[in-house]
Amino acid sequence: MDEGWWYAEGEDRQGPLSVAQIHERIRTGAIGAQTLVWRPGRLAWKPLHQVEELVLPGMRMEPVLLPEFESAALRETPPLPEPSASDPTPTPQFARADAEPEPWLSDGPVEAPAPRMRAPGLPPAGPWRRFFARIFDVWTLCVPAGFFLGAVVGRIWPAFGLWMENPSSTPALGLIIVPVALFFEAIVFGLFGTTLGKLLFGIRVTLHDGGRPTFVQYLGRVAWVYLSGLGLGIPFVTLITMGRQFFEVKEGRPASYDQKRYLVHATGTGVLRTGIATTALVGLVAGVVFIHHRETERSIRYYAGFAWTNPVTKLRADIPRGWQYREQSNTSGDVVHTFVSDSVVAVFAVESGLDHVSLDEYQRVWVHAVRAAMELDSRARPISVKGRFGLQMKGAMTSDASRHVDATLLKSGGQVWRMVVVGTSDRDPDTAATAALRDQLFQTVPTAAPEATPKGETI
Structure with missing residues (x-):
C-alpha cells in the first residue's frame, strides 16, 4: 500500500x-x-x-x-x-x-478523497466585477424577455400587447420584464453553466462543495437576487438593496443570496477578455442610451400628438394625442399605416385602379375577400366624413368575437381608401377618439377632380 x-x-x-x-x-x-x-x-x-x-x-x-x-x-x-x-x-x-x-x-488501491473546499487560485469575485456582470446579464436578457412578452403573451392577450405599446406602461413594464429576464438567465445557466456577463467578466458561480448549481438551484438563487439584490426592480429601492450587497461583498462577506449555499469565484482575465468585456459593456450602454432616447421621443409624440404626412397624396394630418404610428405591410405586400392606442388598433390603407368600380360594388367584394379574418355586415350604412360620402360597416374578428371591428370606406377617383379599427376585450372601437383620428386621416384624401369636358360640348 x-x-x-x-x-x-x-x-x-x-x-x-x-x-x-x-x-x-x-x-x-x-x-x-x-x-x-x-x-x-x-x-x-x-x-x-x-x-x-x-x-x-x-x-x-x-x-x-x-x-x-x-x-x-x-x-x-x-x-x-x-x-x-x-x-x-x-x-x-x-x-x-x-x-x-x-x-x-480497504485492500484496494489508495485514492485520495476529493477536497471539500475552494480550489486554490480562485479568489472570491470583487463587487465591481459582479456588478458589471449582473448589469450586463440583466440588460441583454431584457431584450428576449420583452420580445417574449410582446410576441407570445401579446398574441394570446391582445389587450396586454396594446398596453405594452403605450409609453405610460414603461415603469410597470420594467417591473414585469426584469423577473422574466432573470428566468431566462436561469435557463441559460442551466444549459451552459454560465451566462454571457459572467463569461465576459470572469465570474464563476458554484455550490459550497464546488459542484455546479442545477437549473432549479440557480433559479432559486436569481429569485433571491431579484428580491434582496435588485429590490424587485423598484427605483430607489434597487439602489438601496444593491448598495447593501455591494458593501457586503466589499467587506469580504458573501451576498445575502449566496450565504451558506453558493460561492462566487473570480477566474483569470487577460488583456483580450478585458478588452472584449469593456467594448461589450460600452456598446451595451450606448444601446441603452439610444433606446432611452427613442422612448423619450415616442412618449412626447404620444402625449402631445404629431404631424403625419400621407406618403401617397403628400397631404398632412395632425394626429391627436394618444396615438402611435408605424408603417407595416399586409399579407398581400401592400403598405398599410397602423395607428395604435391603449385599446384599439387602426389600419389605414388604399387600393388603386378602381376607376370603373363604384363604392357599393367595392364594399361587397371587399367584405367577401376579408371574411376569413373579419365577419362584417354585408350591408353598409352611409356616413359623412368631413362632408364626404363614405360607407361604414361593423363586425368582429373571426378568431375572437370579443374583438369588435369598425370599417369605413371612402372613394376618390380611382382609389378606395379604407380605415379599419379593431378593439380589444369586448370594447366598441367606434369612439370619439377613433372618430377624430378618422377625420384627420381621410382629410389627407384629395377630392376627386371633375372629368374634363371635351371642347365644343357643354354640360
Missing part, C-alpha cells in the same frame, strides 16, 4: 509523492504554503503549512485565511487512529455515521 502524499491543484489531485518530491515542488513554486495536502491515514485535507514534516526551512508559515465553510470542513471530524499490526482492520472510534470509509481501511 502506497503511503505517499497527495496535493490538490484546482479540481485535480496529484500523487502519491514522497516528502522529497513534495519539497522539490515547493522549491520550483508548483505548490506553496496554502496548497491542500493529504495522505492515507488522514481523514481530511490540510494546508501544507500545517504539516510540519512538509515545511521547508525558511518557508513562510503564516496561516492562510480560508472561508468559514473551509475551516469547518477541516476541523469537523478528528483524525482516525492509525492501524496496528495486531488489528489489521480497526474500527474508527470517532468517524461520523455518514463518513466515507478511509482508503487505508
Whole structure:
C-alpha cells in the first residue's frame, strides 16, 4: 500500500509523492504554503503549512485565511487512529455515521478523497466585477424577455400587447420584464453553466462543495437576487438593496443570496477578455442610451400628438394625442399605416385602379375577400366624413368575437381608401377618439377632380 502524499491543484489531485518530491515542488513554486495536502491515514485535507514534516526551512508559515465553510470542513471530524499490526482492520472510534470509509481501511488501491473546499487560485469575485456582470446579464436578457412578452403573451392577450405599446406602461413594464429576464438567465445557466456577463467578466458561480448549481438551484438563487439584490426592480429601492450587497461583498462577506449555499469565484482575465468585456459593456450602454432616447421621443409624440404626412397624396394630418404610428405591410405586400392606442388598433390603407368600380360594388367584394379574418355586415350604412360620402360597416374578428371591428370606406377617383379599427376585450372601437383620428386621416384624401369636358360640348 502506497503511503505517499497527495496535493490538490484546482479540481485535480496529484500523487502519491514522497516528502522529497513534495519539497522539490515547493522549491520550483508548483505548490506553496496554502496548497491542500493529504495522505492515507488522514481523514481530511490540510494546508501544507500545517504539516510540519512538509515545511521547508525558511518557508513562510503564516496561516492562510480560508472561508468559514473551509475551516469547518477541516476541523469537523478528528483524525482516525492509525492501524496496528495486531488489528489489521480497526474500527474508527470517532468517524461520523455518514463518513466515507478511509482508503487505508480497504485492500484496494489508495485514492485520495476529493477536497471539500475552494480550489486554490480562485479568489472570491470583487463587487465591481459582479456588478458589471449582473448589469450586463440583466440588460441583454431584457431584450428576449420583452420580445417574449410582446410576441407570445401579446398574441394570446391582445389587450396586454396594446398596453405594452403605450409609453405610460414603461415603469410597470420594467417591473414585469426584469423577473422574466432573470428566468431566462436561469435557463441559460442551466444549459451552459454560465451566462454571457459572467463569461465576459470572469465570474464563476458554484455550490459550497464546488459542484455546479442545477437549473432549479440557480433559479432559486436569481429569485433571491431579484428580491434582496435588485429590490424587485423598484427605483430607489434597487439602489438601496444593491448598495447593501455591494458593501457586503466589499467587506469580504458573501451576498445575502449566496450565504451558506453558493460561492462566487473570480477566474483569470487577460488583456483580450478585458478588452472584449469593456467594448461589450460600452456598446451595451450606448444601446441603452439610444433606446432611452427613442422612448423619450415616442412618449412626447404620444402625449402631445404629431404631424403625419400621407406618403401617397403628400397631404398632412395632425394626429391627436394618444396615438402611435408605424408603417407595416399586409399579407398581400401592400403598405398599410397602423395607428395604435391603449385599446384599439387602426389600419389605414388604399387600393388603386378602381376607376370603373363604384363604392357599393367595392364594399361587397371587399367584405367577401376579408371574411376569413373579419365577419362584417354585408350591408353598409352611409356616413359623412368631413362632408364626404363614405360607407361604414361593423363586425368582429373571426378568431375572437370579443374583438369588435369598425370599417369605413371612402372613394376618390380611382382609389378606395379604407380605415379599419379593431378593439380589444369586448370594447366598441367606434369612439370619439377613433372618430377624430378618422377625420384627420381621410382629410389627407384629395377630392376627386371633375372629368374634363371635351371642347365644343357643354354640360
